[in-house]
Amino acid sequence: MAELKHKRVLSLWILTVFLLFVASIIMGILMRLTQGNAMKMDVSGFFEIMTVHGATMIGIWFVAGMASVHYLLHRYVRVTTWINLFAMVFTVIGVVMLWCAAFIGKFHAGWTFLYPLPLFVAWKHWATPVFLSALGVLSVGWLVWSVGMLVAIFKKYTLQQAFGWQYFKKVHQVDTPPFILITVVTLIGIVACLLTALLLLGLFFSEIASGNKLVHDALLMKNLTYFFGHTVANEILYLCLATLYELLPEVSGRPKWKNSWYIALAWNATMIFILFAFFHHMYMDFVQPEAMQVIGQLASYFASLPAVAVTLFSVLAFVFKNSIRWTTTNLLFFLGTMGWIIGGVGAVIDSTISANVFLHNSLWVPAHFHTYLAMGSVLMSLAFFNWVVFDFYNQSEPEKISRLQIILLLIGGFGFLLMFYLGGAYSIPRRFNVYPSQLSIGSALALAAAAFAVVYLIAIILINIRIVKRCIKIFSSASS
Amino acid sequence: MYKNIFLCFFLILTRSLSWGLDGKEALSEEENIYQKIANVAITVKGKEYPLSAFYSKSPIIIAQVFTRCTGICMPFLLQLKTNLQFIQTGKSYKILVLSFDPRDSESDMQQLAETFSLQNDSNWIFATTDEIETLNNSTGFRALWDSSSLQYSHEALLTGINSEGIIKKKLIGMKNREAISNLISEINHGFIPSYSIPGQNSMLNCFNYDPVSGKNKPGIGFLIMAVPALATFLLVLLLGYLSKGLYHRRT
Amino acid sequence: MNPQHLNILILFIVMLIIIVGVFVYVYRTSLPRNTEGSGQSGLSNPNQKRFLFFVILAAVLVILLTATLPKTPYYYFANEEPAKVVFVVARQFSFAMSYQSGKPGTPPPNEAIELPAGKTVEFRVTSNDVNHGFAIYDTQNQLIVQTQAMPGYVNRLRWKFEQPGHYSIRCLEFCGAAHAFMESSFLVK
Numbered sequence: 027m028a029e030l031k032h033k034r035v036l037s038l039w040i041l042t043v044f045l046l047f048v049a050s051i052i053m054g055i056l057m058r059l060t061q062g063n064a065m066k067m068d069v070s071g072f073f074e075i076m077t078v079h080g081a082t083m084i085g086i087w088f089v090a091g092m093a094s095v096h097y098l099l100h101r102y103v104r105v106t107t108w109i110n111l112f113a114m115v116f117t118v119i120g121v122v123m124l125w126c127a128a129f130i131g132k133f134h135a136g137w138t139f140l141y142p143l144p145l146f147v148a149w150k151h152w153a154t155p156v157f158l159s160a161l162g163v164l165s166v167g168w169l170v171w172s173v174g175m176l177v178a179i180f181k182k183y184t185l186q187q188a189f190g191w192q193y194f195k196k197v198h199q200v201d202t203p204p205f206i207l208i209t210v211v212t213l214i215g216i217v218a219c220l221l222t223a224l225l226l227l228g229l230f231f232s233e234i235a236s237g238n239k240l241v242h243d244a245l246l247m248k249n250l251t252y253f254f255g256h257t258v259a260n261e262i263l264y265l266c267l268a269t270l271y272e273l274l275p276e277v278s279g280r281p282k283w284k285n286s287w288y289i290a291l292a293w294n295a296t297m298i299f300i301l302f303a304f305f306h307h308m309y310m311d312f313v314q315p316e317a318m319q320v321i322g323q324l325a326s327y328f329a330s331l332p333a334v335a336v337t338l339f340s341v342l343a344f345v346f347k348n349s350i351r352w353t354t355t356n357l358l359f360f361l362g363t364m365g366w367i368i369g370g371v372g373a374v375i376d377s378t379i380s381a382n383v384f385l386h387n388s389l390w391v392p393a394h395f396h397t398y399l400a401m402g403s404v405l406m407s408l409a410f411f412n413w414v415v416f417d418f419y420n421q422s423e424p425e426k427i428s429r430l431q432i433i434l435l436l437i438g439g440f441g442f443l444l445m446f447y448l449g450g451a452y453s454i455p456r457r458f459n460v461y462p463s464q465l466s467i468g469s470a471l472a473l474a475a476a477a478f479a480v481v482y483l484i485a486i487i488l489i490n491i492r493i494v495k496r497c498i499k500i501f502s503s504a505s506s
Numbered sequence: 507m508y509k510n511i512f513l514c515f516f517l518i519l520t521r522s523l524s525w526g527l528d529g530k531e532a533l534s535e536e537e538n539i540y541q542k543i544a545n546v547a548i549t550v551k552g553k554e555y556p557l558s559a560f561y562s563k564s565p566i567i568i569a570q571v572f573t574r575c576t577g578i579c580m581p582f583l584l585q586l587k588t589n590l591q592f593i594q595t596g597k598s599y600k601i602l603v604l605s606f607d608p609r610d611s612e613s614d615m616q617q618l619a620e621t622f623s624l625q626n627d628s629n630w631i632f633a634t635t636d637e638i639e640t641l642n643n644s645t646g647f648r649a650l651w652d653s654s655s656l657q658y659s660h661e662a663l664l665t666g667i668n669s670e671g672i673i674k675k676k677l678i679g680m681k682n683r684e685a686i687s688n689l690i691s692e693i694n695h696g697f698i699p700s701y702s703i704p705g706q707n708s709m710l711n712c713f714n715y716d717p718v719s720g721k722n723k724p725g726i727g728f729l730i731m732a733v734p735a736l737a738t739f740l741l742v743l744l745l746g747y748l749s750k751g752l753y754h755r756r757t
Numbered sequence: 758m759n760p761q762h763l764n765i766l767i768l769f770i771v772m773l774i775i776i777v778g779v780f781v782y783v784y785r786t787s788l789p790r791n792t793e794g795s796g797q798s799g800l801s802n803p804n805q806k807r808f809l810f811f812v813i814l815a816a817v818l819v820i821l822l823t824a825t826l827p828k829t830p831y832y833y834f835a836n837e838e839p840a841k842v843v844f845v846v847a848r849q850f851s852f853a854m855s856y857q858s859g860k861p862g863t864p865p866p867n868e869a870i871e872l873p874a875g876k877t878v879e880f881r882v883t884s885n886d887v888n889h890g891f892a893i894y895d896t897q898n899q900l901i902v903q904t905q906a907m908p909g910y911v912n913r914l915r916w917k918f919e920q921p922g923h924y925s926i927r928c929l930e931f932c933g934a935a936h937a938f939m940e941s942s943f944l945v946k
Binding site: 243 | 700727731738743
């Protein structure tokens, strides 16, 4: 019965995520159409949409990952549904506040709200505090959620076990499933970046409260902003990887992956590296000490190394010359891994200081993070959704994603992303609502991107339609 | 108690703001930068030399003062002296204290040197010049005569000249050790990719450049940056030890 | 597209093709028609190969690091005396550029900038309000070098322009509604 309760909350999450996802994709398409001169949007309207698009996309895939992990946790430890509901209430309040700040209050400083732009009010005066409070509400809700899950894990596993340190010894009695290890590592990163968000918001509010007399150091604020922004975006993917480790072998009808010393080592290393990678957002701030810049590049490179070396290899070795029962779930996991690795290559190039001179704040930046979000973690989350809403093991014939859906998804997704990469290579800046005549190639790319994004949207709707129907059924049947 | 801590914190923060009121001067530190200094004739201990005779040997820092000053000149020189005692850069430079007051004589300047016990310090040169106007234009120094107080109204200026006679960096006002170290580094062909505009930053600065080691030292801001990560690890340790074995005890 | 951008794009496309190729190949080996009858299943010696994979990946990253880290932009032309210095004050939504630094309490001076070709010049970039970008686009509208304009700090960017012509400056850090219109230019002779 507990499982049903978890499933009901989860299906509510899935419905919310799906609705907001479609809305945010449409916003994205509208922005690309505006950049392509195919439609007119007033300037502040464009950036309001940009702010909401960014915040919503990060938010929904973050909660999708969190909800997935929360659901799977109940296989190993006792998790309560109340923190899940608590997080949901806070998320809904936060999102509503955020949308109000942007669409009613005309707030348009971008979801990264880089200091001191939110304080140079070019919108309704209440919009800045409401936007910042919205982020505060989300941070608090998610912090409670993360800490709640960590407590649930630590009640069963000791610290050493949770980090998988027993695998460094010759003999060990207790096994830590890879899922638990990755979840712990990821949640720790999440707690750190949410605490940073709260600290940052505190500094913002101290400046507002002092009537803008108290001025903070712009460099400190930028560092804090990206510690939060970069890390939270990055951890989304690791949440998805936790579900992948748990489910990929299982749904393919194969034995579960066992933990080992190198998996434990890789994820412990990732936990540390991930905390320093955000320095790569400050490469073009010459005031940041060079040592930090070098650490930024080292951490960005080596944060990818353990997770990729272990996970990518495991996924490929798992599929290679093994008869796999391909279903929607494991196929989406497989494709998601591919998207993640491709986005990772784009990210590693961008995190190289000498290349960043040409790429910083060009369309290359949205190119790489859209790759590992739209074609990486989104696909992995959809894989999980698909698995969880269908009664997987009682089906006589495993449902299969249609070839058309896959083709639409790949063409739409990668076509849309390629336009971003080309834009980056042509030095087209990101976050421009229109392109000056010298950069008119940006408009052409934007139009093509909008067309591909429509294809991607159709694929997403086709894949999701059955999931959404099931979710509504699960939710309503249980309540009756 | 928390309220008090917050109040103290807030007070310190606002205090840091008032230190920065002279910050508007910052941009004028850029005036005449990279221009060649006028090669004026200066008189040291009765002998006349061209300025180039000094900077061609080692980079120099010019401090423009006048001996009858009842304002900033004395504390300024004293602070400079104290700061330099703590800066061990290993880099060569000389301090040229030049009077911009035509009334100052050779002996006035020697007396000034003695006041600071610097008359025998080979790194310090006390001098006068007849070409005050030319030098002032070249360094961008401005002094206004106030006949009511019989004083000049002027800024405290340090001008850093490298061995080619190029003005590399200027400092206006009483500066801390780091700014002076920066100045010494610049006149010795050092290049610092960035510097902060004084007064425009709060005390929560992330980094302070230390030209002695050529590295940035973490400031308070950097510690603040590390707080969330440290807090997280402490929290995890705490949670881990508090919840240890709870599960097993209950089942 | 200038050579650096082209190299970056080619590197990415090559990696993209390799990755997609590997995934497609691995996927095909798992299809029933390819696994049945071949008698083979899975990867032999996976741990040995995993180690090899890790070593190769680490080696590639270390090579990339050693090749790229010395080329950071912070000390470009640090040992040269700049022939000209340009003071840049960015503000919403324009750049004020001048050979003269601003006077306290007055708006930053703004004048048409002409720079000598083939000589080192220095830009001293700061901001009067929010964070801005200071990106230099060459005569072919390609981004050649950039720094950030951060309030409270002055960033020094040195560069040598070889090609004469009109260069554009664009803001690359989102700074508000008219961000896309924030640009300026200078002439290199």
